[in-house]
Amino acid sequence: MSSDIELTANWLRRAKSAVVFTGAGISTESGIPDFRSPGGVWTRHRTVYFDEFCQSAEARHEYWVQKTEAHVEFAAASPNIGHQTIAQWEGQGRIRGVITQNIDGLHQIAGSRDVLQLHGTAREVTCLDCDWRSPVDPLVNQFRETNEVPLCPECGDGRLKHATVSFGQVLPELTLNRAHRWCEEADLIITIGSSLVVYPAAGLPEAGKRNGAKLVIINRDETGLDAIADMLIPGSCGEALSAINAAL
Ligand code: NAD
Numbered sequence: 001m002s003s004d005i006e007l008t009a010n011w012l013r014r015a016k017s018a019v020v021f022t023g024a025g026i027s028t029e030s031g032i033p034d035f036r037s038p039g040g041v042w043t044r045h046r047t048v049y050f051d052e053f054c055q056s057a058e059a060r061h062e063y064w065v066q067k068t069e070a071h072v073e074f075a076a077a078s079p080n081i082g083h084q085t086i087a088q089w090e091g092q093g094r095i096r097g098v099i100t101q102n103i104d105g106l107h108q109i110a111g112s113r114d115v116l117q118l119h120g121t122a123r124e125v126t127c128l129d130c131d132w133r134s135p136v137d138p139l140v141n142q143f144r145e146t147n148e149v150p151l152c153p154e155c156g157d158g159r160l161k162h163a164t165v166s167f168g169q170v171l172p173e174l175t176l177n178r179a180h181r182w183c184e185e186a187d188l189i190i191t192i193g194s195s196l197v198v199y200p201a202a203g204l205p206e207a208g209k210r211n212g213a214k215l216v217i218i219n220r221d222e223t224g225l226d227a228i229a230d231m232l233i234p235g236s237c238g239e240a241l242s243a244i245n246a247a248l
């Protein structure tokens, strides 16, 4: 076993307020492509910005076409050894919880309880006009059958949108505040499968490091925070997490 893995396991064993921070890379081993992979749904379509969604019925239809296509990938995916290891660490009291940029809900399905979803969730739909929320499945099915953007059953004609943060939309304030507090109070932050270039999310581990946390980065490629990391573990998220777990 490499000394880097053993040292990381040591830090985790001794940590009092460790936090895990994940990005799309943790879910690629579950079959959901990351942002930059060729062929991912994000590369096949043009981006529908939040203001367009709010203002144009045509943009809302285009958005629902894209999200319905992406839904197939999310619905077929199940958690991998990476998600499961993180859930196990929370159950054992080794970490405080998970901050994630992902919208796939796989951490919760794996058993993680305290999950801060910075970019929301694709497993729910919300009404922009009255805040009504619903699981996504029946509404996606309705859209498939009718090819018409569903309207809010609660307020009558409210605009329904997946409960994710679109480009140009603000992040959920309470979630972001909690995530900031976790990082500022953390003594160890392990980032997993994130390029750490998407802000404000990437600013969280950065702030934690500034406040004295050790920063471990597990990622296949370079990240935006490699220069300030205490430990870089290149390669597969699943393999790295399994190895750290075995060394605990
Ligand atoms: P990103 O695509 O910018 O970065 C993902 C990183 O993971 C890359 O640097 C890549 O090298 C690495 N990676 C991919 N597979 C890996 C593996 N098996 N092992 C180790 N590393 C691996 O993703 P991001 O930084 O999370 O930001 C993209 C944005 O797009 C996010 O804000 C997120 O909301 C959204 N997104 C979400 C999902 C999801 O929910 N699963 C998927 C794609 C994009």
Ligand code: ZN
Binding pocket: 127, 128, 129, 130, 131, 132, 152, 153, 154, 155, 156, 158, 159
């Ligand atoms: Zn409504």
